[in-house]
Amino acid sequence: MRHMIPGFLLSLSLCLTAWADVGKPESELELLKAQIENLRKDFEQSRQRDEAEVMQMQNRIRELADQLAEQRAAQSGGASVAYTEVQQVQPPAYAAFGQRAISQIFNPDIAVIGDVLGQYTSHENEGQRPDDEFIFRELELNFAGALDPFARADVTISIEKEFPESALPGEEPEGEEGFAIDVEEAYLTVLSLPHGLQARVGKMREKFGKANPLHGHSLPWVEEPLMIQNFFGDEGLTGEGAEVSWLAPTDHYLELTYEIFNNDNDSSFAGGDHDDVVHLAHAKNLFELSDATTLEVGGTLATAPNDDGHGANRTWLEGADLTVKWLPPEKSLYRGLTWQTEALFSQKDTDVGEQDTWGLYSSLEYRLSRRWKAAARYDYSEFPDSEDLREKGYSAYLTFLQSEFVFWRLGYMFVDRNFADPVDEDEHLVWLQLNFGLGAHRAHEY
Numbered sequence: 001m002r003h004m005i006p007g008f009l010l011s012l013s014l015c016l017t018a019w020a021d022v023g024k025p026e027s028e029l030e031l032l033k034a035q036i037e038n039l040r041k042d043f044e045q046s047r048q049r050d051e052a053e054v055m056q057m058q059n060r061i062r063e064l065a066d067q068l069a070e071q072r073a074a075q076s077g078g079a080s081v082a083y084t085e086v087q088q089v090q091p092p093a094y095a096a097f098g099q100r101a102i103s104q105i106f107n108p109d110i111a112v113i114g115d116v117l118g119q120y121t122s123h124e125n126e127g128q129r130p131d132d133e134f135i136f137r138e139l140e141l142n143f144a145g146a147l148d149p150f151a152r153a154d155v156t157i158s159i160e161k162e163f164p165e166s167a168l169p170g171e172e173p174e175g176e177e178g179f180a181i182d183v184e185e186a187y188l189t190v191l192s193l194p195h196g197l198q199a200r201v202g203k204m205r206e207k208f209g210k211a212n213p214l215h216g217h218s219l220p221w222v223e224e225p226l227m228i229q230n231f232f233g234d235e236g237l238t239g240e241g242a243e244v245s246w247l248a249p250t251d252h253y254l255e256l257t258y259e260i261f262n263n264d265n266d267s268s269f270a271g272g273d274h275d276d277v278v279h280l281a282h283a284k285n286l287f288e289l290s291d292a293t294t295l296e297v298g299g300t301l302a303t304a305p306n307d308d309g310h311g312a313n314r315t316w317l318e319g320a321d322l323t324v325k326w327l328p329p330e331k332s333l334y335r336g337l338t339w340q341t342e343a344l345f346s347q348k349d350t351d352v353g354e355q356d357t358w359g360l361y362s363s364l365e366y367r368l369s370r371r372w373k374a375a376a377r378y379d380y381s382e383f384p385d386s387e388d389l390r391e392k393g394y395s396a397y398l399t400f401l402q403s404e405f406v407f408w409r410l411g412y413m414f415v416d417r418n419f420a421d422p423v424d425e426d427e428h429l430v431w432l433q434l435n436f437g438l439g440a441h442r443a444h445e446y
Contacts, residue, residue: 108145108153109440113217114138118432123425137161138216140184144440150192156215158184184215184238200243205236207243207257207282208300209319209342211361212236220338220365220373220399222411222431226381226391227344227359231317233267239278253286263304268315268346268384273308296323306348313349315384336367348384357382361393373399392416409433 115138121131141157162180187202205213211228223229228236241261248254259280263269269278280302287295300319307313321342328335343360359381367373379393395413402408411431 108143111140111142111437111439113140113142113435113437115140115216116434117222120430122428135161140215140217142439147188150190152189152191154185154187154189155183156185158182184235196247196249198245198247200245201241203238203240204243205238206259206261206278206280206302208232208237208280208302208317209298209321209344210323210340211342217435217437220363220375221377221395221397222409222433223413225342225359225361225363225377226379226393226415227342227361230381230383230391231268231344231346231359232265237265237268239264241277252288253284255284257282257284263306268317268348269304269306270308274305275308276305278302278304292328293324293326296325297321298323306350315346315348318345319343333370334367338365339363340365346384350385355385355387357384357387371401373401375399388418390418405438406434406436409435 114136117135117137119131119133119135138161139159141159143155143157144153146152159179159181162178183203185202185204187200187204190199190201193199205215207213211219211225212232216224224236239261241259243257243259245255245257248256257280259282260277261280263274263276263278264271265278266272270276280300282298282300284298285296287297289295298319298321300317300321302317302319304315305313306315319342321340323341324337324339326337339362341360341362343358345358346356348355348357359379361377361379361381363375363377365373365375375397377393377395377397379391379395381393382390393413393415395411397409397411399410400408409431411429411433413429413431415427415429417426
């Protein structure tokens with residue numbers, strides 16, 4: 001019916017023009033023209049109302065889908081059921097691009113996250129790393145929002161405390177203590193690719209296992225596992241490049257990811273001499289064992305040259321991770337348990353031959369009540385350039401969740417090293433951490 005109205009108006013306009021040519025009075029002609037203009041305006045207003053109603057209905061569908069996903073995720077303790085339900089009612093790209101998404105183009109979600117640390121260590125650091133002091137460890141600025149129906153952007157700016165670089169025994173540490181500004185992440189996500197594909201382009205934390213992709217404020221510990229620190233450095237495995245992921249249409253959650261990025265990581269790859277790229281493949285599987293229990297199994301493979309060539313000296317990294325979560329639907333705010341274990345294996349060509357090294361950690365976190373969590377972790381880590389050096393760590397943490405925006409954490413760690421003198425002594429570390437967030441919070445990965 002709506003498609004007939006414009007044609008009817010056009011026919012009526014032509015008839016009036018012909019009628020005017022045969023001498024119809026000017027006053028009647030103007031009256032008919034005014035009536036036609038009123039009809040046109042009524043039609044335009046009706047069209048706009050219909051479009052607004054359609055947009056409201058589409059936004060309501062999206063809200064109901066999100067609510068359903070959250071309810072199912074809370075009941076099942078997992079993401080696979082929620083993913084299935086959302087897929088069934090997911091509106092098209094333009095339908096999902098509601099009023100909130102439009103407003104984000106000019107007013108993105110903004111968050112400010114601060115991390116303060118009080119530390120005691122039994123180790124003689126000689127100015128190379130934090131000593132017995134309070135540290136404003138990091139200030140993180142997050143900007144996120146939709147760009148159009150097909151893409152969104154995420155930017156994380158980090159203002160981080162820096163300390164002098166480690167030096168050989170008897171030498172002075174290099175550099176000075178201060179703050180450094182860094183673009184931790186800045187990438188565009190393409191949402192509406194065919195065949196269930198999604199892509200990211202820019203600088204991002206790479207999907208190697210479970211711990212590396214997380215920001216510091218999302219960790220259940222004060223510091224990243226020793227394995228991550230030793231094989232990827234203080235900043236973890238991050239890079240500038242591109243990623244394509246595929247969510248398989250299976251009964252359980254199955255995500256496959258391929259990444260290509262600069263191999264400028266100087267712990268496992270080429271660092272400043274890089275003249276090639278890292279290729280990384282990651283698989284994530286999530287299974288529902290019961291209404292309260294989920295099992296996640298993941299695997300990662302990454303490879304790149306570790307010199308300035310294109311493969312003469314090469315590093316291969318393999319990772320495996322396993323996570324079990326228990327969240328009873330009727331008590332999910334007061335009880336819960338997460339057991340997370342991850343292992344990394346490295347084969348690195350060096351001037352003295354291939355170094356086959358590895359590391360792992362295993363962590364257990366238990367929710368004691370709505371505001372209290374306790375965690376314990378075991379670490380074992382060798383180093384990518386040496387099969388002879390290793391560290392073992394034993395740590396425990398108690399977290400008080402003051403609110404959604406503030407938490408306090410008390411942590412203790414004992415590190416056992418087999419290093420040569422004069423830094424071979426064991427180390428005891430005690431931390432008091434305060435983390436606060438202002439503004440919108442991005443959802444953490446399940």
